[in-house]
Amino acid sequence: xxxxxxxxxxxxxxxxxxxxxxxxxxxxxxxxxxxxxxxxxxxxxxxxxxxxxxxxxxxxxxxxxxxxxxxxxxxxxxxxxxxxxxxxxxxxxxxxxxxxxxxxxxxxxxxxxxxxxxxxxxxxxxxxxxxxxxxxxxxxxxxxxxxxxxxxxxxxxxxxxxxxxxxxxxxxxxxxxxxxxxxxxxxxxxxxxxxxxxxxxxxxxxxxxxxxxxxxxxxxxxxxxxxxxxxxxxxxxxxxxxxxxxxxxxxxxxxxxxxxxxxxxxxxxxxxxxxxxxxxxxxxxxxxxxxxxxxxxxxxxxxxxxxxxxxxxxxxxxxxxxxxxxxxxxxxxxxx
Amino acid sequence: xxxxxxxxxxxxxxxxxxxxxxxxxxxxxxxxxxxxxxxxxxxxxxxxxxxxxxxxxxxxxxxxxxxxxxxxxxxxxxxxxxxxxxxxxxxxxxxxxxxxxxxxxxxxxxxxxxxxxxxxxxxxxxxxxxxxxxxxxxxxxxxxxxxxxxxxxxxxxxxxxxxxxxxxxxxxxxxxxxxxxxxxxxxxxxxxxxxxxxxxxxxxxxxxxxxxxxxxxxxxxxxxxxxxxxxxxxxxxxxxxxxxxxxxxxxxxxxxxxxxxxxxxxxxxxxxxxxxxxxxxxxxxxxxxxxxxxxxxxxxxxxxxxxxxxxxxxxxxxxxxxxxxxxxxxxxxxxxxxxxxxxxxxxxxxxxxxxxxxxxxxxxxxxxxxxxxxxxxxxxxxxxxxxxxxxxxxxxxxxxxxxxxxxxxxxxxxxxxxxxxxxxxxxxxxxxxxxxxxxxxxxxxxxxxxxxxxxxxxxxxxxxxxxxxxxxxxxxxxxxxxxxxxxxxxxxxxxxxxxxxxxxxxxxx
Numbered sequence: 021x022x023x024x025x026x027x028x029x030x031x032x033x034x035x036x037x038x039x040x041x042x043x044x045x046x047x048x049x050x051x052x053x054x055x056x057x058x059x060x061x062x063x064x065x066x067x068x069x070x071x072x073x074x075x076x077x078x079x080x081x082x083x084x085x086x087x088x089x090x091x092x093x094x095x096x097x098x099x100x101x102x103x104x105x106x107x108x109x110x111x112x113x114x115x116x117x118x119x120x121x122x123x124x125x126x127x128x129x130x131x132x133x134x135x136x137x138x139x140x141x142x143x144x145x146x147x148x149x150x151x152x153x154x155x156x157x158x159x160x161x162x163x164x165x166x167x168x169x170x171x172x173x174x175x176x177x178x179x180x181x182x183x184x185x186x187x188x189x190x191x192x193x194x195x196x197x198x199x200x201x202x203x204x205x206x207x208x209x210x211x212x213x214x215x216x217x218x219x220x221x222x223x224x225x226x227x228x229x230x231x232x233x234x235x236x237x238x239x240x241x242x243x244x245x246x247x248x249x250x251x252x253x254x255x256x257x258x259x260x261x262x263x264x265x266x267x268x269x270x271x272x273x274x275x276x277x278x279x280x281x282x283x284x285x286x287x288x289x290x291x292x293x294x295x296x297x298x299x300x301x302x303x304x305x306x307x308x309x310x311x312x313x314x315x316x317x318x319x320x321x322x323x324x325x326x327x328x329x330x331x332x333x334x335x336x337x338x339x340x341x342x343x344x345x346x347x348x349x350x351x352x353x354x355x356x
Numbered sequence: 357x358x359x360x361x362x363x364x365x366x367x368x369x370x371x372x373x374x375x376x377x378x379x380x381x382x383x384x385x386x387x388x389x390x391x392x393x394x395x396x397x398x399x400x401x402x403x404x405x406x407x408x409x410x411x412x413x414x415x416x417x418x419x420x421x422x423x424x425x426x427x428x429x430x431x432x433x434x435x436x437x438x439x440x441x442x443x444x445x446x447x448x449x450x451x452x453x454x455x456x457x458x459x460x461x462x463x464x465x466x467x468x469x470x471x472x473x474x475x476x477x478x479x480x481x482x483x484x485x486x487x488x489x490x491x492x493x494x495x496x497x498x499x500x501x502x503x504x505x506x507x508x509x510x511x512x513x514x515x516x517x518x519x520x521x522x523x524x525x526x527x528x529x530x531x532x533x534x535x536x537x538x539x540x541x542x543x544x545x546x547x548x549x550x551x552x553x554x555x556x557x558x559x560x561x562x563x564x565x566x567x568x569x570x571x572x573x574x575x576x577x578x579x580x581x582x583x584x585x586x587x588x589x590x591x592x593x594x595x596x597x598x599x600x601x602x603x604x605x606x607x608x609x610x611x612x613x614x615x616x617x618x619x620x621x622x623x624x625x626x627x628x629x630x631x632x633x634x635x636x637x638x639x640x641x642x643x644x645x646x647x648x649x650x651x652x653x654x655x656x657x658x659x660x661x662x663x664x665x666x667x668x669x670x671x672x673x674x675x676x677x678x679x680x681x682x683x684x685x686x687x688x689x690x691x692x693x694x695x696x697x698x699x700x701x702x703x704x705x706x707x708x709x710x711x712x713x714x715x716x717x718x719x720x721x722x723x724x725x726x727x728x729x730x731x732x733x734x735x736x737x738x739x740x741x742x743x744x745x746x747x748x749x750x751x752x753x754x755x756x757x758x759x760x761x762x763x764x765x766x767x768x769x770x771x772x773x774x775x776x777x778x779x780x781x782x783x784x785x786x787x788x789x790x791x792x793x794x795x796x797x798x799x800x801x802x803x804x805x806x807x808x809x810x811x812x813x814x815x816x817x818x819x820x821x822x823x824x825x826x827x828x829x830x831x832x833x834x835x836x837x838x839x840x841x842x843x844x845x846x847x848x849x850x851x852x853x854x855x856x857x858x859x860x861x862x863x864x865x
Contacts, residue, residue: 024695024784025694025695025781025783025784025787026686026688026689026690026691026692026693026694026768026770026783027690027691027692027770027773027774027783028686028690028691028693028711028713028717028718029372029373029528029690029691029717029774030720030722030773030774030776030779031372031373031774031775032732032774032775032776032777032779033777034722034777034779035725035728035777035778037777038730038777086723089723089725090725093725095728133726134725134726134728135725135726135727135728135729135778136726247735296728296729296730296731297728297729299729301729301731301734301742301744301745302731302734302742345742345745349742349761350734350740350742351740352613352739352740352741352762352765353367353600353604353610353738353739353740353765354600354610354611354612354613354739354765355612355613355762355765356612
């Protein structure tokens with residue numbers, strides 16, 4: 021391309037570099053995952069990324085777009101990775117393929133490809149899977165204190181042949197899931213965090229994984245890939261909302277601490293809602309958006325039909341983005 | 357000297373590689389008088405100057421060649437003594453690349469001055485001084501080329517409290533103001549005192565970027581004893597030298613879109629302009645030369661004190677020529693400058709810098725990708741626009757929406773394009789949208805005029821028809837009355853006469 025007009029100089033990290041940095045920021049979280057849940061997450065990631073690249077290749081070909089330019093932008097890899105990380109590490113391969121195909125083909129390319137998707141592609145893929153295969157999608161393995169509990173052979177077996185009897189011996193309901201079920205059944209519940217209880221070990225793992233995502237998030241903020249607006253607003257809002265409910269009735273509602281370190285809270289704060297394409301662009305808009313997601317996440321977690329509400333909350337708020345953006349235009353220099 | 361600590365934080369802006377050091381190693385250089393000077397008559401904002409010479413005329417240095425046409429215009433003087441060779445259309449350094457009227461002078465190398473008349477402005481008063489300034493040929497030498505007498509005269513309406521001297525020079529590569537401050541600081545300080553009293557301002561603040569420590573030191577020392585001249589360091593963040601940005605950085609005042617700085621008691625001049633005014637009033641020297649930075653892809657980058665009209669190629673040659681052959685030259689900085697149509701142009705009042713283009717400046721290898729709405733551009737925008745939205749609207753020809761998102765507040769500084777990870781030439785889209793909107797409004801205006809004319813024509817035709825009908829009716833009515841009876845009388849008289857004649861004839865027979 022020839023520069024006919026000013027500016028004649030330019031210096032910006034390419035989209036590819038941004039995506040590479042995002043992938044790098046995911047590494048601590050992934051490592052923590054492997055430590056607690058075995059190599060299942062790696063299998064998820066591998067199959068998702070391969071599927072994404074193949075799907076991207078064919079779609080670009082059909083759409084007559086320059087393949088090399090767009091496949092190397094890395095956006096497909098990031099979307100597929102976020103989906104893979106959101107899915108339980110004991111998920112059979114075909115579920116991941118279906119989710120990834122939906123993410124790339126429908127959520128990304130049918131909406132116009134890079135830069136045009138209205139919704140967060142990974143969350144669309146996740147939502148489709150959650151609605152279609154609720155039983156598989158909500159099964160999480162017990163975090164291993166040592167990896168022997170759930171060895172690689174078993175992991176591969178689940179991956180290729182699907183969860184059979186094996187699962188029940190190693191899987192457990194997440195704290196969010198457990199409480200929801202108990203409330204739904206109108207049974208009293210007790211969160212026994214004492215040593216040796218499944219919930220305890222699960223929550224410990226969840227804290228470490230969350231902190232690892234936080235680490236990656238701080239790295240992205242440091243590298244100026246994301247601004248503070250979205251993650252901080254989201255975390256603060258979620259804390260405040262859960263604090264209010266918890267103060268009202270601590271026997272019925274979980275503490276802000278559990279909400280912050282359960283499920284995908286930190287992943288959502290730094291990696292999901294920070295997707296620039298489907299998110300708002302104005303600083304004020306980012307604050308509204310993140311608050312909306314936090315409120316919906318809480319409502320779905322506590323009052324909705326699903327144990328985790330990130331995907332639906334993000335998709336719903338994605339719909340509001342054009343409105344949020346148009347209502348939160350910053351004041352132009354010299355305007356009253 | 358008192359250092360005013362507080363600097364207001366500007367929204368956005370970018371930190372670039374300044375590339376200024378290469379051209380500040382050597383002092384300002386003067387070139388011998390070239391064999392030909394080509395003076396464009398369009399070197400300023402406003403009306404093209406009115407020609408006062410003809411081919412073959414002998415002119416002296418400083419003699420008026422073309423006078424200001426009206427108030428918003430500036431005069432042009434002969435930069436040296438010589439003979440007018442031709443007046444014709446030649447290429448001028450303008451983004452359009454279209455030729456325009458130029459006066460070519462063949463210098464006689466005597467460099468003989470016309471009689472210089474210094475101005476005792478206190479004696480003749482500010483109004484008279486301003487009239488003289490109108491034909492001093494002085495325009496804003498920072499690059500805008502706004503006739504300076506307009507800025508001095510404006511304070512009759514608004515009381516000016518503060519003179520701000522723009523020494524920021526925020527564009528990368530350009531160093532002409534920096535060099536001027538280093539080498540002609542005394543003239544500058546005298547000039548500041550003069551302009552300050554011309555304006556009636558109480559204080560002067562010099563705004564300088566922190567990447568010019570030497571100039572800062574020199575000026576700080578000179579203003580130690582001046583109680584009402586201050587110097588303020590602003591961070592090296594482009595575009596801190598944009599007038600409204602600099603005022604905000606220094607005073608925290610946001611100049612409204614519809615208003616001008618004088619309405620806030622502020623007037624701003626560039627350092628080079630201050631010196632030009634000083635030279636005109638104290639020494640009676642009109643605006644004949646300026647400092648030009650020649651840099652970029654040349655062997656010996658540097659600054660030159662050159663006469664207006666000097667051919668550019670002689671400057672490039674003196675700077676050692678291009679390192680890599682590109683034959684492309686950018687006038688102004690790399691952020692807001694433009695490509696020169698050719699090297700065959702000559703120095704004008706607006707030419708602060710010519711960058712011999714580095715190959716990567718003209719052939720950007722990076723392919724543009726779709727916008728990913730990362731809003732880096734919005735973070736960089738110094739006027740707090742939403743460039744990603746403007747891009748979207750400009751690209752899809754939704755001009756009305758682009759205007760609603762304040763497209764015309766865009767100063768085309770280029771920060772958004774600079775930081776775009778998708779390599780989108782954003783500013784080009786805004787220029788396109790702006791020109792389309794302007795063209796549309798011209799067409800609309802013309803259509804409105806045409807429609808008015810048609811309406812009027814129909815009205816006129818109807819009126820004429822009515823009038824004609826009325827006239828006819830009146831004539832008919834008249835005919836039936838007075839005219840007719842008169843006609844009848846005449847006819848009768850004729851008949852009577854004829855009958856008499858016949859009678860007479862018969863009698864004669």
